[in-house]
Amino acid sequence: MQDTLILKGHILHTPSPTQLVAISHGYIVAVDGVVVYCGKTLPSSYEGLPVVDYGDQLIIPGFVDTHAHAPQYCNRGLGMDKELLPWLETYTFPEETKFNDPEYARLVYSAFVRDLWRHGTTRSILFGTIHKDSTVVLMKLLEEAGLSALVGKVNMDRNSPDFLIETTEQSLADTKAWLEASKSFGPLVKPIITPRFVPSCTSELMRGLGELAKEYDVPVQSHLSENYGEIEWVSALHPESDSYTDVYYEHQLMGQTPTVMAHCIHLSDEEMDRMEETQTMVSHCPYSNVNLSSGIAPIRKLLEHHIPVGLGSDISGGHAVSMAKVLMEAIGLSKMKWVEVDNQYAPLTLREAFYLATKGGGTFFGKVGSFEEGYELDALIIDDTSMFDANERSLEERLERWIYIGDDRHIMKRYVAGRLVEEPK
Ligand SMILES: [Zn+2]
Structure with missing residues (x-):
């Protein structure tokens, strides 16, 4: 049986060294751990399936x-x-x-x-x-x-x-x-x-x-x-x-x-x-x-x-x-x-x-490190809301800020090959 996972949030990934894809409130669909869709709207074929909605949080590759x-x-x-x-x-x-x-x-x-x-x-x-x-x-x-x-x-x-x-x-x-x-x-x-x-x-x-x-x-x-x-x-x-x-x-x-x-x-x-x-x-x-x-x-x-x-x-x-x-x-x-x-x-x-x-x-x-179709879904969910900022920022600016002044306390969830990975015992 196929295992479908749908994540929603602010998606950021880099298909090439010069290209940063930033999708506000976008969707990633993975089937059996492999990305089949990443974009702004959920394809109709997946409507009605459960969506893990991470709200205002960032979704980046592991x-x-x-x-x-x-x-x-x-x-x-x-x-x-x-x-x-x-x-x-x-x-x-x-x-x-x-x-x-x-x-x-x-x-x-x-x-x-x-x-x-x-x-x-x-x-x-x-x-x-x-x-x-x-x-x-x-x-x-x-x-x-x-x-x-x-x-x-x-x-x-x-x-x-x-x-x-x-x-x-x-x-x-x-x-x-x-x-x-x-x-x-x-x-x-x-x-x-x-x-x-x-x-x-x-x-x-x-x-x-x-x-x-x-x-x-x-x-x-x-x-x-x-x-x-x-x-x-x-x-x-x-x-x-x-x-x-x-x-x-x-x-x-x-x-x-x-x-x-x-x-x-x-x-x-x-x-x-x-x-x-x-x-x-x-x-x-x-x-x-x-x-x-x-x-x-x-x-x-x-x-x-x-x-x-x-x-x-x-x-x-x-x-x-x-x-x-x-x-x-x-x-x-x-x-x-x-x-x-x-x-x-x-x-x-x-x-x-x-x-x-x-x-x-x-x-x-292999195909790892991006949300392009065919890539294994490794993802981190980043909640940067506790990093005070009085200004509106683009998603790329939020990512940069987290990399420079954030830390592991802002990583809320981790996925490896489409599976949620809990803290090791
Ligand atoms: Zn060494």
């Missing part, structure tokens, strides 16, 4: 976080005086070791999943740790919560501390066992192959992971070109490759199944060509660009290169779970890049950044 480390949830706001490599050694690796214990994982992951829900992140692309059982715990919690995610068991078999390293054989065997275990999950939660980054993975491991990605037809995520020290390290480890990007490419970790790479701050033009050719998505993580003094990713240039871009919180290189705040920071950083570094590339507009935080990242999940 947010998509394309890069976060779930096990680093407790580390938010720590170690911000360090750059990437010492930060990893001092804070990240010791914390991730604790996820050897699935009970510790359950404790932290439960809080993290609740925070994703709270901030309206309906889809996320997540790193777990090297521990397969704890990664399955995270996937179960997400599925129970009704949130959608791609979750990765991390792989590391070199240049890692003794307490957080696998042998190549164990890493591949555990990954295969975890991919098998992942088959028991429904459509909302799926696995993603996750080499931590090139310095942590031998060629043999990367090659094996590329083969598993193909065998199981799953996407790939990793880190690319975040920090100058990291880039030099990769070049010393792989003198046979022309670039950091090409190391992934040559190991079948790009261009085979869909790939998302976090950061991509310092790519050469040749690397951008490779990203474009393979349609590899960049996860832009503005807060961690700043916090770890990594640099400002050239988002305008990446977009002009026709490279897909989404936004990421990068918990805990980034400190904020809220994608509304992440998109605000993406705008701010792009302004600094423009005025301080290169006035050739215009700053991101609100529309563009909102697009990146919804449909931009959503494309990695």
Whole structure:
């Protein structure tokens, strides 16, 4: 039997980076979780069906976080005086070791999943740790919560501390066992192959992971070109490759199944060509660009290169779970890049950044992040009436205001694939 959901309210979404659709008191009709209509008047074929009327509230697409480390949830706001490599050694690796214990994982992951829900992140692309059982715990919690995610068991078999390293054989065997275990999950939660980054993975491991990605037809995520020290390290480890990007490419970790790479701050033009050719998505993580003094990713240039871009919180290189705040920071950083570094590339507009935080990242999940026909209905209901304003505002102005000065307390409801999602227990 078909399940029809009709929402009414002030609808806002961005079918393209330059187009913001705003419909006052409009309707969204979804059948079996997929949008079949979005417009000003309810089609006659749906008259008489129940309508969930949100009155003067805003209806926007759910947010998509394309890069976060779930096990680093407790580390938010720590170690911000360090750059990437010492930060990893001092804070990240010791914390991730604790996820050897699935009970510790359950404790932290439960809080993290609740925070994703709270901030309206309906889809996320997540790193777990090297521990397969704890990664399955995270996937179960997400599925129970009704949130959608791609979750990765991390792989590391070199240049890692003794307490957080696998042998190549164990890493591949555990990954295969975890991919098998992942088959028991429904459509909302799926696995993603996750080499931590090139310095942590031998060629043999990367090659094996590329083969598993193909065998199981799953996407790939990793880190690319975040920090100058990291880039030099990769070049010393792989003198046979022309670039950091090409190391992934040559190991079948790009261009085979869909790939998302976090950061991509310092790519050469040749690397951008490779990203474009393979349609590899960049996860832009503005807060961690700043916090770890990594640099400002050239988002305008990446977009002009026709490279897909989404936004990421990068918990805990980034400190904020809220994608509304992440998109605000993406705008701010792009302004600094423009005025301080290169006035050739215009700053991101609100529309563009909102697009990146919804449909931009959503494309990695398929038809997600917009209310166009055929898109899965992920939506947030925003009540901004408590944010005092003595003036009449357009819907776009109300959205902008909420992004800048609002917070999760104004998110009244969340829908994922047409289903209302209540607060996780
Ligand atoms: Zn990361």
